[in-house]
Amino acid sequence: MPLEHSPRPLWLTFDCYGTLIQWDEGLRAAVDRILDAKGDHQVDRETLISVYDHHEHALEQTPPHRSFRTMAGLGLQLALKELGLSASPDDAAILTDSIGAMPPFPEVLGTLNQLKQQGYKLCIVSNTDDDVIAGNVAQLGGHIDRVITAQQAGAYKPDRRLFDHAHAQLGVSLDQVVHICASPHLDHAAARDIGFRCVWIDRGTGRQLLADYTPDATLSTLDGVPELFKSLGW
Missing domain, CATH: 1.10.150 (DNA polymerase; domain 1)
Structure with missing residues (x-):
């Protein structure tokens, strides 16, 4: 589902490591x-x-x-x-x-605050354990509303069961969520298979897009997200 002319999401889901945290x-x-x-x-x-x-x-x-x-x-x-x-x-x-001690990227706290001010609910969907990610979430300024982990779902990305579990827990349909991530191998594969909207944060690490999937938008850093969403009328 392309971002243009699509409904404003209720929830934004985020990959943690490489997207929010300096993995x-x-x-x-x-x-x-x-x-x-x-x-x-x-x-x-x-x-x-x-x-x-x-x-x-x-x-x-x-x-x-x-x-x-x-x-x-x-x-x-x-x-x-x-x-x-x-x-x-x-x-x-x-x-x-x-x-758990890995810090967020410099622009992350300000961006999460902006997105909260714009009325979005924020959720992390991550390939980790609850106790491992707790230290990272504690560094995110209290802006994260939910954290869904592989431990909770019993499955790791790119297995769609992790995202299916997350969407069920949040009570959202595909048109009520946009996923924001840095990993083509893990997150884009799930976006392709499930059909949720996806913004790629390409931080210039050399990670390559999948041959059969193109994200709905690509940004170099997270702080481009609020302005992107405003430009869409959200």
Whole structure:
């Protein structure tokens, strides 16, 4: 459903990490700490992140459903072993404990405040556990009305069950919600399959659009959202 000539949404849903919270920056810092503790080796940060992402995303789509802490720890363990490095329980703790401390992007608090002033209700839909995301939500100025997690839904993006659960919990139809996100692989796939409206925040990280999906709007930072919505007559 294109944004033009479509109804004003009641709810705005947001991906958290990479959209509201500085995920890439925080992940790099955590991986640097993990690698520094391994001593002398030839593994670089970006290689470990790439291999970790591969394992973690595969695990999330492999039954049975397990907590994000479990998935992240196991994914990191598999990545380290694949790259010839030893793995310890401390590695997973460094990674998962750092997530809740990751801060919002500079424009996020002001933008969320604007959107609240414009009358929207705001919900996060995230591939994480309730306790992991709590530290991030606490940094968002009290602007978030609901938080829906993979833990609550028993499913991880891009599985549509997470969004189906979120929409059911919010009591919204597809024309009453717009999703705002940074991840083509996870969120755009669900938007394509379910048909909800979607705004992509392309922060120049190199993430590529899916071959068979184009978001309804693309912005470089979150602070373009209020003006976009005003231009639509919302």
